[in-house]
Amino acid sequence: MTEHSLWCFSRALHRAINERQPDDLAALIDDNVEWAVYGPIDMFPFLGARRGRAAVLDVCKQIADNIRVHRFERETVMLGVDSGASMMRYSLTALDSNRPISLRLAQFAQFKAGLLTSMRVVVDTFDLVEQTLGRPIHLPKIA
Amino acid sequence: MNDLVTRKCVTDFLDAFYAGDAARVVDCCADDFDSITYAPIELFPHLGQQRGKHWAEEAIRIQQQRYASRRAEITFMAVESAKAATTVRVALEKRNDRRVVQFEIADFFTLRDGLIVTHRSFFDSFDLVQQVLGHDLTDAFAASIRNAMRG
Numbered sequence: 001m002t003e004h005s006l007w008c009f010s011r012a013l014h015r016a017i018n019e020r021q022p023d024d025l026a027a028l029i030d031d032n033v034e035w036a037v038y039g040p041i042d043m044f045p046f047l048g049a050r051r052g053r054a055a056v057l058d059v060c061k062q063i064a065d066n067i068r069v070h071r072f073e074r075e076t077v078m079l080g081v082d083s084g085a086s087m088m089r090y091s092l093t094a095l096d097s098n099r100p101i102s103l104r105l106a107q108f109a110q111f112k113a114g115l116l117t118s119m120r121v122v123v124d125t126f127d128l129v130e131q132t133l134g135r136p137i138h139l140p141k142i143a
Numbered sequence: 144m145n146d147l148v149t150r151k152c153v154t155d156f157l158d159a160f161y162a163g164d165a166a167r168v169v170d171c172c173a174d175d176f177d178s179i180t181y182a183p184i185e186l187f188p189h190l191g192q193q194r195g196k197h198w199a200e201e202a203i204r205i206q207q208q209r210y211a212s213r214r215a216e217i218t219f220m221a222v223e224s225a226k227a228a229t230t231v232r233v234a235l236e237k238r239n240d241r242r243v244v245q246f247e248i249a250d251f252f253t254l255r256d257g258l259i260v261t262h263r264s265f266f267d268s269f270d271l272v273q274q275v276l277g278h279d280l281t282d283a284f285a286a287s288i289r290n291a292m293r294g
Binding site for chain 1: 267
């Protein structure tokens with residue numbers, strides 16, 4: 001039985017980020033991949049949309065330059081023939097400040113012939129900003 | 144559980160929620176329905192962790208109070224037995240200034256006996272806070288964030 005593309009991609013992505021070894025990842029990305037991690041790009045330049053393999057490898061390098069993944073857990077996963085949706089919990093460190101960050105995210109991946117063609121990631125970015133700042137942001141209460 | 148049953152229940156839930164039909168939403172949920180939407184509850188008191196299917200009535204009441212119109216389109220759905228994941232593109236017209244806020248929301252559902260028992264939801268909450276407040280927060284925090292990332 002062939003392994004689902006999501007598992008190969010996931011291993012390669014974490015190798016690219018934590019070990020700075022992008023070769024496996026490069027081999028699993030379609031030339032015209034669409035990539036979007038929704039979030040404030042002025043604060044986190046490695047968020048936002050990218051298109052094409054080179055741009056995605058570049059942004060993964062930017063992620064590797066900024067964070068280290070300590071632990072991740074897939075809390076839910078759904079696999080289609082050429083797609084995967086998962087809810088994940090990550091423990092990260094912002095590399096330079098050594099500040100720990102814990103977040104949950106939703107990941108939606110699509111594949112064609114084993115190559116990643118689309119990736120969309122949704123994060124509770126308000127919580128991410130507060131954790132990175134190390135303090136709460138006070139908001140007005142709306143009844 | 145049959146994928147078709149799961150797909151129909153989740154589609155009904157989302158259609159009814161954005162149509163403001165609380166009774167139909169409640170009909171899709173188990174009595175011990177448990178929902179977490181990861182978002183700041185100061186601005187979104189109907190989100191965060193909610194228990195019991197009657198949460199839907201309060202959530203819909205708050206949304207109808209704040210927004211003159213609500214439109215939603217399911218852009219992705221994956222179903223595997225009793226589990227489903229969706230992305231929905233949402234547009235809400237604010238009553239106070241008539242501006243339209245738009246966002247993409249990711250929802251995960253687990254069903255039991257054909258009814259939704261757990262619901263987890265994510266969106267780009269920083270962006271939605273800015274849209275709801277009607278002003279940009281980036282300038283206030285971008286430099287601090289960059290410094291924090293640098294240490």
